Amino acid sequence: MKATADEILPASSGPFTKAVSFAASDDLPVPLRAILGSATSPMDWLPFLAAHESVDLWFDDWSADRKRQMIAEAAELAALVGTRAALDRFLPFVDASIIDRISHPRRFVVGFSAIGLDPIGHKPFTAHLLVKVPLRFPSGAFVVGRSALRRDALRTVDREPIRRVRRAVQAAKAPETLITINHGHRRPVTIDDGFPLDGSFRFGDFRDRKRL
Structure with a gap:
C-alpha cells in the first residue's frame, strides 16, 4: 500500500512542509x-x-x-558537430549528399596544385563541398526554346532545398570552420568524355560530376 504524506512526515512538520509534500506526491x-x-x-x-x-x-x-x-x-x-562525420549525418535530413570534398587549408596555384589536384579559385583555409540535392522546376516553367502561357511560366527553380542544405551545413560545422558549397553536380557532356558514337549521348546532354 502506498504511504500518504501524513504517514511519512514527522509530527513536527509545519503547514508549508505538508503542502509541498502533498503537492509532490500527487499522481x-x-x-x-x-x-x-x-x-x-x-x-x-x-x-x-x-x-x-x-x-x-x-x-x-x-x-x-x-x-x-x-x-x-x-x-x-x-x-x-565540427567533424567530417557530422556533415554526412546532417545532410541526408535535407535529402542531400556529398559527392566530393576538399578540406586542405592551403592556397592554390594556377591550374592544379602538385599535390591533391585542387581546383582553381578554391578559397584558402576553407573546406569546399560538392553537394547533390534534388531541385524542382515548377510545372509549365519557362525553358529555352519553349514557352508557356501559365501563371508560373516565368518562375525559376525552387531554391528552398539549397537553403536547407546551408542550414544543415551550419548546424553540422564548428563556428570557426569556413565552408563553401557547390551544387553543380551535373555538367554538360564534352568530346573529352569519350562517349560512344552510338546515339546514346549527344552534345547538350548532362552527366554527373564525380569531382570538384
Whole structure:
C-alpha cells in the first residue's frame, strides 16, 4: 500500500512542509514517459521535445518519421558537430549528399596544385563541398526554346532545398570552420568524355560530376 504524506512526515512538520509534500506526491494524469519518447510522443508535442533535446536542424514540413529520427539522434549528432562525420549525418535530413570534398587549408596555384589536384579559385583555409540535392522546376516553367502561357511560366527553380542544405551545413560545422558549397553536380557532356558514337549521348546532354 502506498504511504500518504501524513504517514511519512514527522509530527513536527509545519503547514508549508505538508503542502509541498502533498503537492509532490500527487499522481498526475500525464504520460510523461510517452511524451518524452521520440517514438511515442504525440505529434503536437514533437516541436517541444525537439527543443528539449536541443535539436539544431528542424523544419515544420518534415514527415513525422524524419522529425522523430532527428529527435532520437539529437544527442549523437551534437557530439559529432565540427567533424567530417557530422556533415554526412546532417545532410541526408535535407535529402542531400556529398559527392566530393576538399578540406586542405592551403592556397592554390594556377591550374592544379602538385599535390591533391585542387581546383582553381578554391578559397584558402576553407573546406569546399560538392553537394547533390534534388531541385524542382515548377510545372509549365519557362525553358529555352519553349514557352508557356501559365501563371508560373516565368518562375525559376525552387531554391528552398539549397537553403536547407546551408542550414544543415551550419548546424553540422564548428563556428570557426569556413565552408563553401557547390551544387553543380551535373555538367554538360564534352568530346573529352569519350562517349560512344552510338546515339546514346549527344552534345547538350548532362552527366554527373564525380569531382570538384
